[in-house]
Amino acid sequence: MRARDLAEPYPTIALDDQALDAARLLAERRLPGVLVVDGDGLPKAVLPASQLVRLLVPGYVLEDPSLAAVIDEAHADRMCAALEGLRVRECLPKDVPLPVLADADDTTVEVAALMASSRTPLVAVLERPRDRRTAGTPRLLGAITAANLLQHLLEAAR
Amino acid sequence: MSNWQAWAALAVFAAVYVLIVTEWVHRVAAALGGAALMLAIGATDDEAAFFSTDTGIDWNVVFLLLGMMMIVGVLRRTGVFEYLAIWSVKRARAKPFRVMAMLVVITAVASALLDNVTTVLLVAPVTLLVCDRLALKAAPFLIAEVFASNIGGTATLVGDPPNIIIASRAGLTFNDFLVHLAPLAALLTVVLLAMCRFLFRDAFRYDEDRAAEVMALDEREAIRDPRLLAQGLAVLALVVAGFVLHPVVHYAPSVVALLGAGLLVAVSKVEAKDALADVEWPTLAFFAGLFVMVGALIETGVIETVSQALADATGGNPLAATMTMLGASTVLSAIVDNIPYVATMAPITADLVHTVGEPHGQVLWWALALGADLGGNATAIGASANVVVLGIAERNRQPISFWTFTRYGIPVTAVTIAISALYLWIRYFALA
Numbered sequence: 001m002r003a004r005d006l007a008e009p010y011p012t013i014a015l016d017d018q019a020l021d022a023a024r025l026l027a028e029r030r031l032p033g034v035l036v037v038d039g040d041g042l043p044k045a046v047l048p049a050s051q052l053v054r055l056l057v058p059g060y061v062l063e064d065p066s067l068a069a070v071i072d073e074a075h076a077d078r079m080c081a082a083l084e085g086l087r088v089r090e091c092l093p094k095d096v097p098l099p100v101l102a103d104a105d106d107t108t109v110e111v112a113a114l115m116a117s118s119r120t121p122l123v124a125v126l127e128r129p130r131d132r133r134t135a136g137t138p139r140l141l142g143a144i145t146a147a148n149l150l151q152h153l154l155e156a157a158r
Numbered sequence: 159m160s161n162w163q164a165w166a167a168l169a170v171f172a173a174v175y176v177l178i179v180t181e182w183v184h185r186v187a188a189a190l191g192g193a194a195l196m197l198a199i200g201a202t203d204d205e206a207a208f209f210s211t212d213t214g215i216d217w218n219v220v221f222l223l224l225g226m227m228m229i230v231g232v233l234r235r236t237g238v239f240e241y242l243a244i245w246s247v248k249r250a251r252a253k254p255f256r257v258m259a260m261l262v263v264i265t266a267v268a269s270a271l272l273d274n275v276t277t278v279l280l281v282a283p284v285t286l287l288v289c290d291r292l293a294l295k296a297a298p299f300l301i302a303e304v305f306a307s308n309i310g311g312t313a314t315l316v317g318d319p320p321n322i323i324i325a326s327r328a329g330l331t332f333n334d335f336l337v338h339l340a341p342l343a344a345l346l347t348v349v350l351l352a353m354c355r356f357l358f359r360d361a362f363r364y365d366e367d368r369a370a371e372v373m374a375l376d377e378r379e380a381i382r383d384p385r386l387l388a389q390g391l392a393v394l395a396l397v398v399a400g401f402v403l404h405p406v407v408h409y410a411p412s413v414v415a416l417l418g419a420g421l422l423v424a425v426s427k428v429e430a431k432d433a434l435a436d437v438e439w440p441t442l443a444f445f446a447g448l449f450v451m452v453g454a455l456i457e458t459g460v461i462e463t464v465s466q467a468l469a470d471a472t473g474g475n476p477l478a479a480t481m482t483m484l485g486a487s488t489v490l491s492a493i494v495d496n497i498p499y500v501a502t503m504a505p506i507t508a509d510l511v512h513t514v515g516e517p518h519g520q521v522l523w524w525a526l527a528l529g530a531d532l533g534g535n536a537t538a539i540g541a542s543a544n545v546v547v548l549g550i551a552e553r554n555r556q557p558i559s560f561w562t563f564t565r566y567g568i569p570v571t572a573v574t575i576a577i578s579a580l581y582l583w584i585r586y587f588a589l590a
């Protein structure tokens with residue numbers, strides 16, 4: 001089985017979309033992260049849900065975690081206000097790694113090796129032009145999650 | 159010691175200073191590299207570097223810093239500083255200027271006992287929290303706290319690393335600092351508050367609803383380990399008592415700090431490795447490198463030549479020497495790190511004290527301490543606490559630019575140094 005067969009449609013969000021929309025998408029779909037794509041629809045980064053949670057926590061609490069205890073619960077209800085007006089590109093960490101990409105023709109073992117070496121639970125699958133010398137941009141087919149890959153490998157082992 | 163070695167030592171020293179000021183390489187690497195070169199060219203040797211009390215590593219300074227870092231490292235785990243800061247803000251009824259006054263006083267007092275960087279690291283996040291609740295810009299509060307930290311650090315032997323170096327080189331005690339510098343530091347803190355009322359007059363907008371949000375904070379939740387807090391405060395009290403009772407117990411400050419750190423680890427559940435993890439080892443290595451380099455300058459006769467030139471320049475006039483020391487130290491500490499500055503100036507000052515003689519000799523040490531400690535307020539890079547607070551402000555999207563800081567820093571430094579000059583003149587010359 002090839003990466004194109006394993007790839008499943010995966011939610012994406014654009015760099016200039018609202019951070020609150022990204023948060024809603026992650027919450028509604030219960031995703032660990034969302035693929036961030038550029039204007040051509042190509043993956044630029046993975047925005048983990050934990051990064052958005054980090055943005056909700058006031059900076060002074062990150063500086064001194066003991067302050068979290070002194071803040072009353074009423075403040076927690078307003079934490080999401082921190083994302084208001086922010087674009088997705090502003091939420092990405094400065095040292096955000098590029099998303100891990102697999103070719104549509106990669107084998108299952110290649111995808112597993114890629115996932116293992118990059119320690120990522122999410123691999124984006126790209127269909128690249130057959131002749132690389134000709135013009136044409138790659139196309140995002142979807143993504144393979146570690147859970148999907150494991151499910152496929154377990155089924156194959158039966 | 160040959161002439162070429164003196165010139166070579168001077169060249170190495172100057173090159174290392176340039177590297178430290180420009181930060182082209184890490185300051186620890188620069189200091190240790192410089193020390194290694196001094197040993198390599200024979201400007202100093204292992205005997206002098208490791209065992210000489212005059213030209214080697216000042217182990218009293220290194221171990222005093224080590225002990226205090228361990229004690230402070232344990233204390234900061236307790237949440238006592240956060241408790242105090244929030245408690246005081248609530249006592250101020252969240253009225254902005256009163257809040258600033260409380261935080262300034264707490265910072266100044268804490269800086270007298272702890273190092274300045276630790277103090278601002280603890281107070282700045284609480285300040286950001288309070289300003290967030292009050293919907294006020296945090297920059298004026300943070301800048302005022304930096305000033306308070308550098309002023310408060312002047313008050314005691316352990317308040318600022320330059321004071322530790324000065325105390326060790328000059329043989330001054332904790333009580334000497336308390337008697338000679340603490341009253342002035344208290345006065346300067348009051349003056350700072352008056353200046354803040356004027357400098358930041360637009361920053362004190364009061365909103366009753368916002369104030370209620372500050373009053374809702376629960377400072378008791380900040381205390382993470384009441385038992386450790388009691389142990390830590392008891393040991394800190396013993397350590398301060400050990401410093402103050404030096405004339406009776408005759409323990410050097412370094413020994414008192416090490417005994418305190420050891421006692422705290424012994425009586426608390428804190429593991430030795432955890433207490434040692436809070437020690438800033440790079441800072442200690444930086445000190446060691448500096449001492450070896452300055453020792454090489456002494457061994458090669460460079461320091462003696464500079465001291466003689468300075469003595470000739472002031473004509474042996476104690477008042478001129480004092481004011482020159484105060485002024486030059488202020489200007490230089492505003493530009494370069496005051497630790498290498500004082501490490502270099504300490505042996506020169508010792509020579510000048512010898513030249514000037516009693517009864518005015520000791521005042522040169524106070525001029526050096528005041529210039530080095532207060533000069534750090536002038537610019538954003540004048541002291542480590544300034545740099546740390548600017549970094550915290552930046553991370554919290556409340557950036558304070560170099561010039562914003564310096565715009566307030568220069569008048570505060572000018573006024574505090576002018577008052578210090580007056581204090582030195584009145585106390586040690588007019589009334590002497």
